[in-house]
Amino acid sequence: MSKRLTRPMGVALASAMMMMFASAQAPPKVFGDYLKLDAMTKGEVVIVMPPREISKYVAKVEEAAEAKPEWFKEFSSKAKPGVPLPFHENLGLTKEEYAKYLELWDQRKMQPVPKGEVAIRLEQAKEGQWTVRVSGLGTPISLLRYHAKTDEVQSTNGMMKRLEDIDADARSILGAWTGHEWRFQDESILGKTKENFAIGKLADGKTGLLIYRLQEVSTTGRLLYDKSLVIRFALPAS
Numbered sequence: 001m002s003k004r005l006t007r008p009m010g011v012a013l014a015s016a017m018m019m020m021f022a023s024a025q026a027p028p029k030v031f032g033d034y035l036k037l038d039a040m041t042k043g044e045v046v047i048v049m050p051p052r053e054i055s056k057y058v059a060k061v062e063e064a065a066e067a068k069p070e071w072f073k074e075f076s077s078k079a080k081p082g083v084p085l086p087f088h089e090n091l092g093l094t095k096e097e098y099a100k101y102l103e104l105w106d107q108r109k110m111q112p113v114p115k116g117e118v119a120i121r122l123e124q125a126k127e128g129q130w131t132v133r134v135s136g137l138g139t140p141i142s143l144l145r146y147h148a149k150t151d152e153v154q155s156t157n158g159m160m161k162r163l164e165d166i167d168a169d170a171r172s173i174l175g176a177w178t179g180h181e182w183r184f185q186d187e188s189i190l191g192k193t194k195e196n197f198a199i200g201k202l203a204d205g206k207t208g209l210l211i212y213r214l215q216e217v218s219t220t221g222r223l224l225y226d227k228s229l230v231i232r233f234a235l236p237a238s
Contacts, residue, residue, distance in 0.1 A: 025124060025127065027130060031122055031199065033201075034199055034208045034235060035132065035236070037123075040119055040120070040121050041119070041233050041236070043118045044116045044118065045113045045116035046113065046230050049110075050104055050107060053104055057093060057098075057100065057101040060091075061091050064090060064091055064092030068090055072090070083169050083171045084102060102171075110230075115136070115137070116137055117136065118135050119135040120133070120210070121134075128147065132199070134210065134231065137229065140227065141231075144197055155197075157214075160196075162182050163182065163183055165178065166178055166179045166181055166200055177201060177209060178200050178201060178203075180200065181197070181198040182197050184196075190219070191224065192215075194217075195213070195214045196214075198210075205235070206235055207232050209230065209232055210231040210233070212227075212228070213227065213229070215227075
């Protein structure tokens with residue numbers, strides 16, 4: 001082949017490669033702090049399980065809540081979300097029982113679910129848009145797309161708005177952890193839909209978290225659908 005033909009082809013190839021690298025962007029900090037771009041990370045779906053002995057104390061609180069539903073609703077609405085309710089005699093527990101309840105709660109552990117192994121990969125969908133691909137049980141997260149310009153996460157339901165950053169209490173269900181969260185909410189004649197997505201890390205600084213939840217409630221308050229996912233994974237070495 002003559003130089004007259006090969007040189008323009010080489011220039012064109014080099015130009016195409018330069019355009020490809022130029023279009024690649026560093027991932028936004030809300031994801032880049034936890035995942036490396038285009039790198040596969042192993043994770044697992046987990047559930048939080050306290051010791052079985054806690055069930056008898058939970059049953060007493062549930063019984064007390066049924067006896068005084070209006071009081072319980074108001075009391076729980078004022079409490080810090082995601083952590084055990086503060087002590088009150090109306091909870092149906094003595095102070096000694098409440099202390100034992102907290103002791104057992106503090107022994108909760110994350111346990112992997114059967115067939116819960118997943119692969120996680122942060123990808124750039126297009127300029128300014130990012131996706132966290134998750135295999136297996138974590139597939140619902142793969143349907144989300146982050147828009148860097150608006151700091152929103154798009155789902156099949158609509159746009160999820162950014163909430164305040166998370167700095168969870170050590171007694172929250174997942175323990176102490178920090179991260180970022182987005183939420184979609186909608187209410188219609190059919191009921192209410194709430195969808196949440198969060199990414200963060202545990203206080204140990206070594207474990208990352210992906211959290212997803214989709215809830216649908218009827219106009220009468222009946223829970224129609226509730227899908228929750230908690231995925232933990234090892235953070236990449238810095």
